[in-house]
Amino acid sequence: MDERSRHVLVSVQEQILILRSYKRNGDNWPQVYGEVLRNVGRLSWKAQNLYKENSYAQIQKRMSDQVQKLISIREELIENEELRSLVRSVVENGPDNQQVLNSLDLKVSIKEILKSYFSLLKV
Numbered sequence: 001m002d003e004r005s006r007h008v009l010v011s012v013q014e015q016i017l018i019l020r021s022y023k024r025n026g027d028n029w030p031q032v033y034g035e036v037l038r039n040v041g042r043l044s045w046k047a048q049n050l051y052k053e054n055s056y057a058q059i060q061k062r063m064s065d066q067v068q069k070l071i072s073i074r075e076e077l078i079e080n081e082e083l084r085s086l087v088r089s090v091v092e093n094g095p096d097n098q099q100v101l102n103s104l105d106l107k108v109s110i111k112e113i114l115k116s117y118f119s120l121l122k123v
Contacts, residue, residue: 008050010066012080014043018063019070019086026095029060036063 014036021035033056040051051059070078070087078084 008044008046010062011044011047012083014047015066015070016080016083016086017042018066019083019090022063022067022095023086023090024096029063030056032063033059 017036017039018032021032025031025035036059037051040048043051067090070083071091073087075084075088078087
């Protein structure tokens, strides 16, 4: 089948599903993918088939592209209020798991520093 005839436009409902899941999971794309896949029944049959027939890598790129597009667009250009609110929240606060990830990064950094420090004391 010709690639052009297979193109499925991204609906507002799909953008909302993607952004809701991204807000909860951040860049954990397998988790984002799983949540969207569980709710794919809310989308058009063309979108449902797209999610069922394409590889994870293709769908992950589709979702990632949508997140990037949405967070870089001027807010007033987003007509749907729910989508606009989600975009605003992600832009202003980041994903919900971002603070957890930042604190985990800090713990790893401190752990590495202490490990290096104690290895220097042994010398």
